Structures are given as C-alpha cells and as structure tokens.
Amino acid sequence: MADEFMKGLSLSMVGALGWFIFAGWYRTPEYYAIQQLTVQAPEPNNVYQAIGIFASDAFLWLMILGPVTYWILIPIFRELRRSMTEEASS
Numbered sequence: 001m002a003d004e005f006m007k008g009l010s011l012s013m014v015g016a017l018g019w020f021i022f023a024g025w026y027r028t029p030e031y032y033a034i035q036q037l038t039v040q041a042p043e044p045n046n047v048y049q050a051i052g053i054f055a056s057d058a059f060l061w062l063m064i065l066g067p068v069t070y071w072i073l074i075p076i077f078r079e080l081r082r083s084m085t086e087e088a089s090s
Helices: 002-026 047-089
Strands: none
Touching: 002 047
16 A cells, blocks of 8 residues: 555656646746736747646646545555455355
8 A cells, every 4th residue: 555655646746846847837927926826828829838838737637636546546446356356255
C-alpha cells in the first residue's frame, strides 16, 4: 500500500508543479490581480501558447486523477478481486 501512496503523491506533486508553472504563465493577467491561476485562458496567438494552455489543463487533470486512481480506484479493484476469488474458492 505504501507504493500506491507514493505513486499517487508523486503524480499529485508533478501535476501541481506543472499546473502552477503553466497557469502562472498563461492564466495570470497581472501580479496584483485578485484572481490568479483560475482566470479563463486567453486565446492562443501561436502554436506554443496553445501547447502551454493545453499542458496547463493536462497537468491539472494529472494532479486530480493521479491520486484518485492510486488511492481510491486501485485499492477498490483489488478488494473486489480478492473478495471474488474468496467467494469462488469457498
């Protein structure tokens, strides 16, 4: 169980770091603005801005879905598989 915890934590940290970087570049209109990192992304002017905005969204979902997968879904499926094999062997 410790390896699943560390995998989920590392995906959360990598996703958070990537999201903070790209959201800081593309979603912060000015330093003293009230809302930062959650503002609607601007319309991209070139391919690199489009890739940066897409990477921001991808890192956000990695930050959310990585821990959910390793901390919730994988243990649930293991328990279901274990209970199914115990029922079959009984």
